[in-house]
Amino acid sequence: MSGSLLLQSVILGVLLGGLYALLAAGLTLYFGIMRVVMIAHSAFLILAAYLAWWFNRETGLDPMLSLVVTVPVFFLAGFLMQRLLVSRLKPLTLTMMSVLLTFAIALIIEGALGFIFTGTQRRIQLPYAGDSLNVFGAQVPVVKLVAFVLAAFALLSLYLLLKYTRFGRALRATIQHPEAARLVGIDTDRTAGYGFGLGLATAAIGGTALSLDATIYPSLHWHWIGPLMAIIVVGGLGSIPGAAIAAMLLGISQSLLQLPLGATWAQTVFYVALFATLMFRPQGFFGGRLAQRF
Amino acid sequence: MSAQAPVAVASSLETVELTKSFGGVTAVDHASVRFVDGKVNGLIGPNGSGKTTFFNCVTGMIKPDAGSVAYRGNDITRHASDRVARAGIGRSFQLCRVFPRMTVMENLLVAVRHPSLRTLLRSADDEHERERARHWLRRVGIDHLEQAEARNLSYGQQKLLELAGVLMGDPDTIMLDEPAGGVNPALIGRIATLVRELNDEGKTFIIVEHNMEMVMSLCDHVVVFDRGRPIAEGAPSDIQKDPRVLEAYLGV
Amino acid sequence: MASESKYLLELNDIEAGYGRAALVLRGLTVQVPPATVVCLVGPNGAGKSTVLKVASGMLAPRSGSIVVDGVDVTGTNSQHMLKHGLAHVLQGHSVFREMTVAENVLLGAFTIKDQKAIDERVAFVQNLFPIVGERWKQLAGLLSGGQQKQVEFARSLMVSPKVVLLDEPSMGLDPKTTAKVFEQVARMRDAGTAVLLVEQNARRALETADIGCVLDLGRVHISGPAPELLADPALGDLYLGGRPADSAHVGGSTAEPATKGR
Amino acid sequence: MRNVSERTASAALGPAVTETVVVVPDTPRRSRWPRLVSLALVVIGAALVLSFPFVAPNPYILSAGVVILNYAVLSTGWNFMGGFTGYISLGHAAYFGLGAYGTGLIVKYLQLPGFVAWVLAALLVVAVSIPVGIAALRVRGASFVIVSIAFVLILLLVFQSWREFTGGSEGLIVPRPFPDLMRPEHHRVFFYLFAALLAAALVAWWIIDRSKFGTALKSIREDEDKARSLGVPTTRFKLIAYVLSALVTALGGGLYALWFGDLDPIFQFSILVGSYMVLMALLGGVRHLFGPLLGALVVGIALEYFKLEFGDTQFHLVAAGLLLGVVVLFMPDGVIPAVRALIDRFRPQQTSIRDVTAAELLEQNRAAATSEPRAGASSDHRAGAAPDPHADADNREVVR
């Protein structure tokens, strides 16, 4: 196969990786920082994508404008979800039960989507859907590029927020020892709620980005959750940079592997990476502490 | 190794050049120690001097970087902790650990000494086992809590429960990490007496403790750690006088 | 109204318990004047920690009132207690295991905005407990038991509240450090703070404390000036741990309170 | 209490302790139901199951019964791992699929009779589950969940893509073991086969549950390292539980393949099936022998019902989701414990505690009588002894 084909698929891989990175960031946020396995993350992703699609179909405006609504709505949804549901789980069994709880939420979302929009595959019809820029012989689809930029931007701001604000610190403290956190004056309830809201906000952005250049159907989220889970384990639970790096690497290797192996086999790269990680470095390859303990 | 070890005593547990470091910190630093069989051995030292890490290396909770551990003549270096336990070394934890959602009784029924298929498939709650459990609960003095869930006990009560749990596995050598921490003085006295009795019954003890009265009144032989290596050992009375110990540990 | 109250912390006949289980505290009253260390001693499970939990709003009492510096704070959520000037150092281990020592200590000053004040405090705790400085960037969860206790204590020193609740601060500390901690407690007192101290290392604690309270069966059982309690032989054997010599004759008697329970 | 302290004290245990009494927390102790009652229940249940094929109005209902039994087998299988060790596998459908496909492929390629293939496949799955278990059990909690999900997704990919061998998305057709049976008979036969399999699984679970092995597994659920330090060979035990669990699930899958005949990777390796196993087990109560069975009944019937009622909508997903959510939030320990708690609440509270304490009190007083004077003496010798009313006060506490 020629160099240009390689270049082409590397570019496609990077663009894909960017999206993975954002989506994984959300997951790792709940997971590493809040001990919650958010199976429903990718379901919310698809939900956001559907909203973008619906918005575009109803108004004919660019789907990205739907962010103005979806991001705050999702943030609120996350907040409520944490306050009303997740916070009810017993700390002793939080991680395990959260898996099932969020799983249930995923099912409900999938069902509701199928209920409202039917199982039909949907795809936003953008005027510039087919356009692409030519970068030394390789084609860079415009929609993918837009999605990538959106993802990168969101990811960066999330990272800065958690790393450099009192909020980030308070959030982690809240999870690790609620009583103690309260005693130093942290409003643990609100903090945890915000944390969850953030996670869902990323889902809103990711979903919109996704909707620009992909077909969506209600059960699509199963398609995403696996790779995302793999990414955050490889990246080291709780480490956003880790997730981002892992996402990039896996995204690129996936699209490269598709050349020799074909679409389906190429997906296995995620799981191979996952098992390799468990075997050699259960706490993940990039940061991510004490992962095996959770 | 400093301070000449007492001559001609069977060594129950012996480490040679045991070393464990975490990143920059060398928690245990070429520690060669021998604990005397059938005696109550004390292990003291300032915070962070490596006592718990030493325990962990010996009991296989973590793998030492270098050095060896021998128990009653046979090498147990890097053996998994369950194997060490079945070899007859029981241990308690500094931050005491119990099975929170099991009742006190169930907590005791966990210990496994001889995992043969027969014993394993035998009904867990056969009277004999339960009787043994009650016996130990009585001896640590929390038998009235038999049916309480472990997580509802107060800190001290949990410590006692943990002790009883260890004893259920009927170990020959018992390593206790701060048994008196957070336990009320009267109870400390009781634990001390219990240790004495068990020692008379032939059990060997290795006790990490910051409570000097307890150490001095209880131990026959004391090893002092500082910065991951033994700096002195001998009879409590001598230890108390040892200038290095005064300086490094007791202060003034 | 705050001014004329002569106590900084008042717990007025508190009844408290966990879930639907039986009461742990049965009409307990404790009052702590300014610049005083009150020490709670008592057997395991007597309810000492529970007292502190109630005082800091972690556990809502079934009846009774909690007054901090004249303000009735009964039913206030523990996260607001610091605003009312009350700090609580938990028993056992409450460091944020997966955060660095630095983050732990700085969280102690979560409510403080003034960066300069924070820096001074940090410098202070760092030379009080060298380990805090040495391991500044390391995960607190990886410290030794005693070191973690030191970090916790350091964290609580980041603010200077009116009332401090200490739950077994010396647990797991070596003699040297223990001395330091009690020294600090004394300093707090001298700075006018009201300290409610729970200790199992009772003799040592009572030497520092002004007033001692013996807690048993969820009530204050005996209370008085610390030195007197120290002097009382029976008490010594019962709660402060007598020398093994005495044990024989105390044995019977000490079984008594337990039987009271049933 | 008293006599005990006395005894220990007089056993010269040094300064005995002053212990506050703790009332047994009223989280009702696994209240031993009278042997007979439970036995009767079991017999009745068995009778009902066995008579079902004759009361079933039509073959469709019967086939629904088979499906439910199959679910019961699966979630009981899951419970060997999830219930004892607390390792929640959302990917257990993997073993269901492997069992099914294994059977089908063996029949297809080795032309062996169906039930021989079934057994062989189960053994193969055991062989597979060992390395997988070793890898997956290196991590705990949520990481394990992720791995389990990943595992089933991998298999889905493999069985979809490896068309030459597995038939890919077109699926695999498993010839009927009894070609000449008409459909209704076919259902009836398999109903009993599944029932037998279920019974076997239940017995195995029961034996483990009451064995020391079982206690060890439960301790792993609580605190793995601690269990280890008490001599429990956790790695080995976990693996045994995992493999057992895989085996039962695979047997269920294989039987399903022989019964159903058409294997489709998307269904055989779906997370949904795996999650149904968990849902059922949770719903019934993971710590109870019949929990999963009960759960399977409820969920299975619910699913069939939704399918008929809301056949042409996705509503069944919403319903399943709501069900799972409610269970997790409001009775995470399952129906059985919830019901028992309820019963214990209605039956006068003290019994659950008093029959213990009363007995103790009696015993104590008797024994105490001997050492009365000493105790008496002591009480006044003690400064500021607590006034006597306490005793009653506390008795009330005990009773409340």
Place this chain on the structure above:
Amino acid sequence: ACSGGPGDGASADDDPIVIGVSLPLTGDFSEPGKGVERGYEAWAQIVNEQGGLLGRQVELKILDDQSNADRVVSDYESLIAQDGVDLVFGPFSTRLVVPSARVAQEYGMLFVEPAGAAAEVFEQGFENLFYAAPAVANDHYNYLADYLLSLPEGERPKTAAVASMDDPFAQGTAYGLRDKLEEGGVEILVDEVYPPNTTDFSVIAAKIAESKADVVIGGSQYQDGVNLIIALQQLDYQPKVAAFSTAPTNPEFASAIGNQTEGILSPTGWSETASYPSNVEFVEQYTEIFGNPPAEDEANAYTTGQVVAAAVEAVGCAEQGECQQQLIDWLHENTVETVVGPLSWDEAGRPSGAHLIQQWVDGEIKIVLPDDAKEADFLIPKPAW
């Protein structure tokens, strides 16, 4: 969907003939599934307006199988055993036809189906199964293959790229063309298969674009076809010939790919404009009912109805039991006039015809092959998209 009668097989002359169907109204195949549903409903309505079958009204009972094999089986099981429907119609997509045909067989029911075109359907030894369309999947492109290979040296394509969904029907069609071209000396540069749930086609597209093949063959259902075409457009790949199964006949197709449809080819078993009497009637009545003309899925469903109806009228019975065997036997012996022309079947249920080839010309899809049926001239090379 539709209300099910309590029908217990017994047929008093007044009560309706209940016909059970299971269709993928949700899931991977919901799009074509809905088409089939419309077709069946149109058929039922038209029949009833004309006085029903054997003087009895017909009534459909439709369940959703979400494109799941396990669901489709239990659906037919409940329809036949529980609801005791009098007749069954086939489901959509080959994957579901085989299991459901077996259920029907084991209850001895006649099973006419609109979608199971792939070869293996007819290799299961079903005697009760009939495919209600002119040709099996592999023969769909016959006319196109012959035409391309008959072109003069210069214009004849030399290379081809194939991408097909891992679905028996779609694959059948694509591979039929692929194999014939290969025999004809055309070199196959790319041969990709993707699972039904694939959404990202960028890399497959990249490969095809890289190969610069003259012909691109898409073994597609609907959405995957659209995605593949968009991905190819993004990479600015311009083939001489582009043939996709099913997708291009879908009403939404044009807008979905940004109306750059010119020259795209697709086989069809049915033509809106075909002059068979029943077809004219079908098209106008359907348009009347649904406000827009039918597409191929609808037509296939309608055909199914016609076939069963013919048998029922001829044999004069419609209930479970021996009647079904009579229906089966009659269909094996006779030819049925349908909207896709006369149909007859071999013992395995294979129809013996070929599909027409359609092409998008001037923004409309027109029949271009075979010559005798053509509405427009074959457009080659295909204009850029």
